[in-house]
Amino acid sequence: MHDPLEFLRTVRSVAIATIDDGRPAVRMTDVMLHENGKLYFLTARGKAYYRQLKDDPEIAIVAMDKNYVMVRVKGRIEFVGQELLERIFDQNPAMKELYPGDTREILEVFCLSKGTGEVFDLSVVPPEREKFAFGGATVEKSGYLINDNCIACGVCKDACPVGAIIEGEIYTINASICLKCGNCYEKCPVDAIELIK
Amino acid sequence: MHDPLEFLRTVRSVAIATIDDGRPAVRMTDVMLHENGKLYFLTARGKAYYRQLKDDPEIAIVAMDKNYVMVRVKGRIEFVGQELLERIFDQNPAMKELYPGDTREILEVFCLSKGTGEVFDLSVVPPEREKFAFGGATVEKSGYLINDNCIACGVCKDACPVGAIIEGEIYTINASICLKCGNCYEKCPVDAIELIK
The missing domain is CATH 2.30.110.10 (Electron Transport, Fmn-binding Protein; Chain A)
Incomplete structure (x- = not known):
């Protein structure tokens, strides 16, 4: 925009x-x-x-x-x-x-x-x-990211309602379409998904 | 409605x-x-x-x-x-x-x-x-009312942007059109207008 x-x-x-x-x-x-x-x-x-x-x-x-x-x-x-x-x-x-x-x-x-x-x-x-x-403010980060505990199992990808998760050695989240619903975070079997503070 | x-x-x-x-x-x-x-x-x-x-x-x-x-x-x-x-x-x-x-x-x-x-x-x-x-809640009161300190001088009526003030021995506010802007409250020379808590 x-x-x-x-x-x-x-x-x-x-x-x-x-x-x-x-x-x-x-x-x-x-x-x-x-x-x-x-x-x-x-x-x-x-x-x-x-x-x-x-x-x-x-x-x-x-x-x-x-x-x-x-x-x-x-x-x-x-x-x-x-x-x-x-x-x-x-x-x-x-x-x-x-x-x-x-x-x-x-x-x-x-x-x-x-x-x-x-x-x-x-x-x-x-x-x-x-x-x-x-006005000089800084863009705020929020949402989720996948850290290097990721085992590339694909559970998060199946859990994502909008296809925001991209395959790789470590999976990544496309923040531009992520709903921040947290389904990947709940479903990840190895706690590799973090809430960004 | x-x-x-x-x-x-x-x-x-x-x-x-x-x-x-x-x-x-x-x-x-x-x-x-x-x-x-x-x-x-x-x-x-x-x-x-x-x-x-x-x-x-x-x-x-x-x-x-x-x-x-x-x-x-x-x-x-x-x-x-x-x-x-x-x-x-x-x-x-x-x-x-x-x-x-x-x-x-x-x-x-x-x-x-x-x-x-x-x-x-x-x-x-x-x-x-x-x-x-x-759901059983009580209608909340808010806005302004004119108390019996009113001297019926008409200053509040002139101050009201929407004609919400009605003449009388004691003037009154038509709450159904009052903007709650507070202009009458500020202008009243005898502090006869109160904020309802």
Whole structure:
């Protein structure tokens, strides 16, 4: 995918998860701007959502388009003041109807400028995944790998629902289609499959 | 709305938020079944999502349809064993392609049988909201109310972006359209507006 952040702005309505006093909370919200590699959002100071972000600025975002392409991003937001409100309202005209006149003063703009993420394309079988990072973050490793305890017995290959396991002296996992379901990990008779931390 | 849980099954792809070692995590996932007032989902034992649910079974769900009707639900899930897998695969044929043959053994079914939620209809201006609860949970109160310190000055009415404030000896808030933005709360000159806990 060319630019997963632009994908999120194009889908527009994304789900943003926060922590609410130790519990998960999530709502649909619009990506208001995508500029200079940053995503901008809005909330109002009176909302539970605002209080959650003030308590803990870590968020996780997910969106899916009509073609079943899913993008997930996580990172730590920063509040950026109200300078961008004018441009946000110009580029998101529905906001003018929702917060007419001076009532927009209750809104606060925040942005995500650094984070990690993953594109998961469910429009193809098997689904394809690709990790990414932006704003100076490092791509996170996760999932499974086969170590040199592998005896090349092929049990993992039969256990894989999507054909992600490649034969060899030591078998390997094609991370770009691995579902991370763990079936190979459970079935390997010699514990040669590890969860990457 | 007739049945917000059936809405979630109809939209099918919903965002489910969990806690990942103290941080928010979220992914799109399908509602596999809606039966007897319960929502059923799947995950695989090898996924981070499964580990998160085992560590902390509290989830928050959000989904929005093409008409900008949003439903949010939160509650505590329970794992229910694999008895329902056959029916889930029958009613969600794409699963047969994704987890062919015996590979489905890696999947675990969980359900949400009790929770609270809200319907937020953004297809109308102002948006309308309605709270609900299911499985024996109690509808949660939230938002703002005007107490008897109100001097009926009308400042709150002017501050409300959506016309949710109703004149009277003591002004009142129409909770069905209140955005919970907090502008009235900030602007009230006599601190007559309270956040409901």
